[in-house]
Amino acid sequence: MPSLEQPPKGVVAGLEEAIELLSKQPTSGRPAKVRDEVVKLLKTLHSEAQKEQASQRTMKAPAEEAILDKLSEIQATIEKQIQATVEKQIQAAVKKLERKNNIEASGDAPENDAPKNDAPKSEVSKNDTPKNYADVLKSTATKANHQTERQKQKEALAQEQASYRTVLSMKNMRPEARKSLLAMTGREIAERCQDEINSWEWKSKNGKILPKPHIIGVKKLPHHLHLHFETSYQALTANTLKDWGNAFEGLRLHEPVYGVVVRRAPIDTPTDDKALRSLEEENNLKTGTITKAAPLRGRKKQQVDENSDDHSLVLYLNDKHAANRCIANGVNIDFAHHATERFTPQFKATQCFNCYSHGHHASNCKRNPRCGKCSENHDTRECKNAVVKCCQCGGPHEAWQARCPVIIAEKKRLKELMGRTPCLFDSWEHELEED
Numbered sequence: 001m002p003s004l005e006q007p008p009k010g011v012v013a014g015l016e017e018a019i020e021l022l023s024k025q026p027t028s029g030r031p032a033k034v035r036d037e038v039v040k041l042l043k044t045l046h047s048e049a050q051k052e053q054a055s056q057r058t059m060k061a062p063a064e065e066a067i068l069d070k071l072s073e074i075q076a077t078i079e080k081q082i083q084a085t086v087e088k089q090i091q092a093a094v095k096k097l098e099r100k101n102n103i104e105a106s107g108d109a110p111e112n113d114a115p116k117n118d119a120p121k122s123e124v125s126k127n128d129t130p131k132n133y134a135d136v137l138k139s140t141a142t143k144a145n146h147q148t149e150r151q152k153q154k155e156a157l158a159q160e161q162a163s164y165r166t167v168l169s170m171k172n173m174r175p176e177a178r179k180s181l182l183a184m185t186g187r188e189i190a191e192r193c194q195d196e197i198n199s200w201e202w203k204s205k206n207g208k209i210l211p212k213p214h215i216i217g218v219k220k221l222p223h224h225l226h227l228h229f230e231t232s233y234q235a236l237t238a239n240t241l242k243d244w245g246n247a248f249e250g251l252r253l254h255e256p257v258y259g260v261v262v263r264r265a266p267i268d269t270p271t272d273d274k275a276l277r278s279l280e281e282e283n284n285l286k287t288g289t290i291t292k293a294a295p296l297r298g299r300k301k302q303q304v305d306e307n308s309d310d311h312s313l314v315l316y317l318n319d320k321h322a323a324n325r326c327i328a329n330g331v332n333i334d335f336a337h338h339a340t341e342r343f344t345p346q347f348k349a350t351q352c353f354n355c356y357s358h359g360h361h362a363s364n365c366k367r368n369p370r371c372g373k374c375s376e377n378h379d380t381r382e383c384k385n386a387v388v389k390c391c392q393c394g395g396p397h398e399a400w401q402a403r404c405p406v407i408i409a410e411k412k413r414l415k416e417l418m419g420r421t422p423c424l425f426d427s428w429e430h431e432l433e434e435d
């Protein structure tokens with residue numbers, strides 16, 4: 001006798017999803033044991049649910065809901081455990097590295113061989129400014145190795161953390177609105193954004209109701225907002241909401257952009273919307289993939305021939321795989337084939353014109369001003385000293401001169417780092433950030 005009743009699809013499908021998700025969690029030690037036990041338990045539940053389905057007994061809706069709730073609870077607990085373990089492992093590895101490299105990591109590094117007292121201080125102390133090019137290069141090189149190893153650990157940690165957050169962009173907000181948002185507390189921002197989340201009905205593609213993402217933390221950057229969630233699954237769910245305008249006018253989901261440098265593009269290559277659409281068509285890209293095209297900035301004058309009729313053009317794509325295809329295959333502009341490469345602005349040396357150290361711009365500098373001419377603590381523009389002394393290396397030149405050994409060393413460091421960077425965008429990292 002055929003039954004008209006639908007079998008309860010939710011539980012079986014939900015269990016299958018949970019089993020698959022859980023078994024894929026890479027982990028070790030205790031969390032792995034917990035994971036395996038729970039997977040076993042879920043499988044038992046799964047086969048029972050299947051039997052139930054077969055016998056066409058319908059399950060009451062509240063029971064089904066309760067099971068799904070329990071499942072997401074279990075999943076959240078396990079994700080938290082895995083997160084904690086990964087963090088511990090990374091911290092341990094970083095500590096180990098620090099111990100190994102403690103030559104310069106901190107002032108309290110053990111100095112077993114050095115006589116502690118009485119010995120005349122003939123040696124250059126750690127905090128002395130290096131005096132010549134070789135010194136600077138030596139110290140920077142060791143530091144660079146040290147940083148690279150640390151960098152790997154940090155990147156692994158960053159990757160793990162990134163999966164728990166959603167990034168929103170404030171670039172389309174009015175300046176006053178952005179300012180007042182940045183003046184709010186994390187709690188206030190979280191509440192407004194949570195209201196926005198709560199006003200939505202979250203459904204998966206097949207119509208299943210998803211648990212609402214729950215914000216547990218907020219990080220404010222000059223142009224971006226990070227919302228941290230309890231689980232990476234929640235962050236993934238929240239990533240489907242593109243327009244956060246009801247929480248804050250102009251607030252949007254930050255969609256990463258991937259830059260591709262097109263070599264020797266004609267200098268008169270049009271970059272308006274219409275031109276970009278035909279560029280997409282010519283290169284077999286989906287419509288809307290290229291969001292912007294702009295000349296590569298900051299090339300040195302002497303490298304550009306005054307009469308040259310081509311230049312490097314940067315294409316900004318919103319799809320990583322499309323960007324990788326452009327890097328691998330090159331790009332055609334009006335039937336002319338051009339070589340391409342990944343755009344890596346993070347390896348361009350930046351010097352702060354407030355404190356003259358590297359890696360940040362004056363607009364983001366939180367340090368006291370240092371004079372780029374005489375190295376005293378005042379704004380360079382107010383300098384009345386006749387002596388020229390570099391605040392970076394102590395040498396007789398201004399702090400921005402290309403011959404400064406610190407600048408040479410920094411450029412060398414970045415070049416080495418760039419050499420180790422993959423040619424293609426990999427699965428998770430290096431979207432272009434302006435913060």
Ligand SMILES: [Zn+2]
Nearest residue numbers: 352354355365
């Ligand atoms: Zn600075």
Ligand SMILES: [Zn+2]
Nearest residue numbers: 371374383385
């Ligand atoms: Zn000065």
Ligand SMILES: [Zn+2]
Nearest residue numbers: 390392393404
């Ligand atoms: Zn210098």
